[in-house]
Amino acid sequence: MVAILSGVILATLDTAIANTALPTIAADLGVDPGDSVWIVNAYQLAVVATLLPVAALGEIVGQQRIYLAGLALFTVASLVCALAWSLPALVAARILQGLGASALMAVNVGLIRFVYPTHQLGRGLGLNAFVVGVGFALGPTVASLILLAAPWPWLFAINLPIGLAALALAWSALPDTGRAGHRFDGPGALLTAATFALLVLGLEEAAHAAPPWRVLAELGGALACGALLLRRQADHPAPMLAVDLLKRPLFALSAATSVCAFAAQGLAFVSLPFLFQHALGRSQVETGFLMTPWPVVVALMAPLAGRLSDRYPPGLLGGIGLAGLALGLGSLAALPAEPSVAAIAWRMALCGFGFGFFQAPNLRAIMTSAPAARSGGASGIVATSRLLGQTTGAALVAGCFVIAEAHGPALALGLGAAFAGIASVVSLSRLAVGPGPGAADRPT
Numbered sequence: 001m002v003a004i005l006s007g008v009i010l011a012t013l014d015t016a017i018a019n020t021a022l023p024t025i026a027a028d029l030g031v032d033p034g035d036s037v038w039i040v041n042a043y044q045l046a047v048v049a050t051l052l053p054v055a056a057l058g059e060i061v062g063q064q065r066i067y068l069a070g071l072a073l074f075t076v077a078s079l080v081c082a083l084a085w086s087l088p089a090l091v092a093a094r095i096l097q098g099l100g101a102s103a104l105m106a107v108n109v110g111l112i113r114f115v116y117p118t119h120q121l122g123r124g125l126g127l128n129a130f131v132v133g134v135g136f137a138l139g140p141t142v143a144s145l146i147l148l149a150a151p152w153p154w155l156f157a158i159n160l161p162i163g164l165a166a167l168a169l170a171w172s173a174l175p176d177t178g179r180a181g182h183r184f185d186g187p188g189a190l191l192t193a194a195t196f197a198l199l200v201l202g203l204e205e206a207a208h209a210a211p212p213w214r215v216l217a218e219l220g221g222a223l224a225c226g227a228l229l230l231r232r233q234a235d236h237p238a239p240m241l242a243v244d245l246l247k248r249p250l251f252a253l254s255a256a257t258s259v260c261a262f263a264a265q266g267l268a269f270v271s272l273p274f275l276f277q278h279a280l281g282r283s284q285v286e287t288g289f290l291m292t293p294w295p296v297v298v299a300l301m302a303p304l305a306g307r308l309s310d311r312y313p314p315g316l317l318g319g320i321g322l323a324g325l326a327l328g329l330g331s332l333a334a335l336p337a338e339p340s341v342a343a344i345a346w347r348m349a350l351c352g353f354g355f356g357f358f359q360a361p362n363l364r365a366i367m368t369s370a371p372a373a374r375s376g377g378a379s380g381i382v383a384t385s386r387l388l389g390q391t392t393g394a395a396l397v398a399g400c401f402v403i404a405e406a407h408g409p410a411l412a413l414g415l416g417a418a419f420a421g422i423a424s425v426v427s428l429s430r431l432a433v434g435p436g437p438g439a440a441d442r443p444t
Contacts, residue, residue, distance in 0.1 A: 001124065003173045004111055005131045006166035007071050010159055011101040012135030014078075017143040017155050018043065018094075025152050031087045041204065042091045046098025047105065048387050049197035052240045053189035055106040055380025059238060060184050063107040063114075063376055064174035070103020071170060075163030081156035110379035113367050114175040119310060121368065126306015126360040133299030133356065140288055180373060182237050191229040192240045196384070198222035203395040242370075242377040249433045250369040251378070253426055254314075254362055258385040259392075260423035261322055261358055266393020267416035268294075268329055268351065271400070275332070275409035280339070293345050297352025298359070306360035314361035315430030321357025322424035326417045328354055333413035354420070358427070365430065393419070 018040055026036035058066040077097035084090035109128065116124040146154050202218035226241075233239035246252045269291075276282040276290055309317055328351035335344070363382060370378035396415060401408035 001112070001115055001127065003166055003170035004067070004108055004115070005128065006162060006169070007067065007074070007104040008108055008128060008131050009135050010071075010074060010162055010166070011104050012132050013139050013142060014097070014101070014156075014159065015043075015136075015139070017139050017146075021143050021147060021152055021155055024147055025090070028152055029087050029090070035087060038087070038091050039094055043094045043098040043101070044387075045197050045200060046095045047102045048200045048384070048391075049193040050099055050102040051106050051383050051387070052192050052196070052242075052377075052380045054103050055110075055376045055383075056189070056238065056240045057184055058107045058110065058177075058379075059180045059374070059376035060182065062179055063110050063177040063379075064170075066103050066107050067111060067174060068167070068170055070100045070106075071163060071167050072100075073097075074100030074104065075160060075167065076100075078156045078159035078163065082153040082160075084153075105383040106380050107376055108379065109363060109367060109382050110375035111174065111177065113372070113375050114177050118368065122306040122309035122360060122364045123303070124306070125363040125367070126303040126309070129302035129306065129356070129359045129363070130299050133295050133302055136295045136298075177375065178373075180238060185233065185236065185240065188229060188233050188236070188240055191225050191232065195222050195225040195229055195241075196388075198225065200387070200391050203391050206395050206398065238374060238377060240377075240380075242374070242381050245370050245374060245377060245381065248369055250430055251366060251381075253430045253433060254365040254369065255381055255385050257318060257322070257358075257362055257423050257427045257430075258366070258382070259389040260419050260426065261325070261355070261362070262386045262389025263393040263396070264325060264329060264389075264416040264419040264423065265355060266390040267397055267400075267412045267419065268332075268393075269390075270394045270397040271409040271412035271416075272332070274401075275335075275413070276344075279406070279409060280335075290341070290344050290348065293348040294352040294355070297349045298356035301353055301356030302360050305357045306364070309361035309364045313431055314365035315427050315433075317361040318358045318365075318427035318430075319424045321354045321359075321361075322420050322427055324354030324357065325351055326354070326420035326424060328352075329413050329417035329420055333410045333417060335410075358423075362427070 022036050022039060025039060026032070054066060074097055077093055077100055080093040081090060081097060084093050109125070112124040112128060113121060143155060146158065198218045199222035202215050202222060205218060206215045229241060230243065233241065233243075238244070246255065272291060273287050276287040282290065305317060305321070328347055331347045331350070335347070366382055367375065367378055393416065397408070397412045400412040400415060404411040
């Protein structure tokens, strides 16, 4: 678990650190701040395009091998990022880093299933959610401390000792997840990559008010590639886009819960800085502190929720947590004109409680409703649903700003509350669904 979570904290911290440091990197490289966004976008596109193909490859060659390769690539790419001399060089290095992070994200949950016995799986997934919460909470602070003492390349160079130590430990500690008998579908992988890259790119372009023809072309291309992918893999024993798993009601409802919940999170995380700074007149430093209660409470709640999910139905725990998230987002949308710090903090903490109470039980439901042999595909769906939800939420924020202008953040938070409410209802509906055939499968 230490080996697995070391890679998770690397990928999580790196995402938060890069977002925080964009202005500094743009100024040092002498590039337009708008162009510097590609430092983040290139990483995200590389991750989302390769998640499912890499997860499928993990089932064939062994998830532990994919994890080791991803960790090695991420560490080497971090060194290349630190040595980058221009924006194009840094963007290229970030693409490599995204490929490494994709491998880590695609199989880490699947590996945890082979570490813990089924009756204790919630504990392992709760620990994983705890580390993710800590990474996002500490990311901006770590970035600020590094930039106070050293130039921006050290933001990436700090990954080297952590990555090398994790590699040394993972080499002998990771469980053997076995190998599937089918072959890797290369053309299917290309179609999968094109489908999700074009989909995310189209959503992001829509959020940044790109020309409508370009957005429609990208979304149309994603739809066409997706249709070809489904046709090609209709009879595949383990399709990359796991339609075989989505035919299982518990798995499908859990994936839908995840997409809606992360859409609510995306709506909140993008709109809250605008609410705090533009509507409430808080400084950038104050905004950072006001955002902190959410991930801190997520990190505190995740281990408890994980343990509870080993005893109580994940549908019930997730429904309760997401109802809390809906209440928290609704109360943030209805903030008075001049709220106190305490009034903001308890609302953010309520959101963190709700999100933290949902995450580990939902992961457990997804993983235990899939056969052990399809743990890689299930793990890939976990990461993909998260990224799709967050991207959709971010794109919807832009639409809220267009519709409501000055009241855009409040509208986005209200929409986030609606998504969280829908996710709560979907989660509770799982109580009427049996565990499915995959729940009885245990890895050896």
